[in-house]
Amino acid sequence: MRWLAARTNDGADSIRSEALREFRFRGEPFALMDMQRGIRKPAVLDAALSFRTVYRPDGAERPYDDGVGLADGLIRYKYRGEDPQHPENAGLRAAMARRLPLIWFFGVGPGVYLPTFPVFVVKEERHELQFVVDAVTHGDIDLASGLERNLKRYITVETRRRLHQPIFRATVIRAYGTRCAVCALGHTRLLDAAHIVPDRDERGVAEVRNGLALCKIHHAALDAHILGVRPDLVVEIRQDLLEEVDGPMLRHGLQDRHRQKLMVLPARRDERPDPGLLEIAYDAFRASA
Structure with a gap:
């Protein structure tokens, strides 16, 4: 994440997929994003490292319907396939259980991504085949509990602001x-x-x-x-x-x-x-x- 921050103006600017290949871990090339799949779960790690949402021009459909929930403003990220036990889904679940920070690569052009980090998987919605991801980091706040209306509204607005403004900027x-x-x-x-x-x-x-x-x-x-x-x-x-x-x-x-x-x-x-x-x-x- 420090490496990404130095190359993207602390996450304000986008980065091309070929530039991501320059990352090295302990002197060896190490992929931060899976170029073929949505979820990056390195074999040497026991939890996911990142996930991505592919670019689409306005009006076009993505292969997975990732989006922001209207009620709480949090990201919904779809499973890889329909099997909850798929290794990539299990990797995101492991990151959720251990409260590990992840990187979300959002496509803002062909081969161009805006990295948002850190983000955290906070919940799983199995009936909808998706994970719930928090990009604001509420710490130990339980969004399902009885938050006061004004606080919940503030959290929702802040989440949408943090998600939409950088994506809009990077795309434009x-x-x-x-x-x-x-x-x-x-x-x-x-x-x-x-x-x-x-x-x-x-x-x-x-x-x-x-x-x-x-x-x-x-x-x-x-x-x-x-x-x-x-x-x-x-x-x-x-x-x-x-x-x-x-x-x-x-x-x-x-x-x-x-x-x-x-x-x-x-x-x-x-x-x-x-x-x-x-x-x-x-x-x-x-x-x-």
Whole structure:
């Protein structure tokens, strides 16, 4: 996990599957993720080490229906096959019994994964052929007990936030080639995944077509309605900012981008911004002027 943290900005950035092959344990190559199966249970260990959820484009189905429970916000991870005693399922069960930390590799592109760690298997739902995985680490809190309503709601919201935001970010940053859509800045630590329609809006889904990779300046400008993006992918800057006289950041970073096309777009057309969502956001930008 320390090795992963050093290579993924403490889990904020994704990693390619070929980069995972660089990991060494006691000087020897050691796979952190199973490239063929969902659950990685090394022969030399008596419990699982990691599990993965394969990438799917928006609207496509995964071979296993992994997901987040609506009631408690926790991850549901499907068995390998239907046999509870399959060695890989037994490996996850052993990790649950011993409360061992695991790594969850979530696919955010072909051969690209966002590692979430540590996560813990906290329960097994045999009738549904799945395990329940906690990505927030509640320690010894029993989610089945009588938690107060506000505390349970907080835990659920925090779980979803920790799961969805990094996955959304990694997917969007990967789609835009790790560059700002407005200015093409390519430093990953200075980039954010901006929602076109905010996630507090029911239309603000955490999908790549509702996202723009933006540097922190342009993300802040978008959120403040200083910068807008038209449905035809042209940038506009609010009129009062165009009339303001200030330093080079205002002139080159904002004013010079007025009525210019986005500099970077995803290579895949099905990952480019949704025109309908851009229109909603652009209307909000114009209304704030």
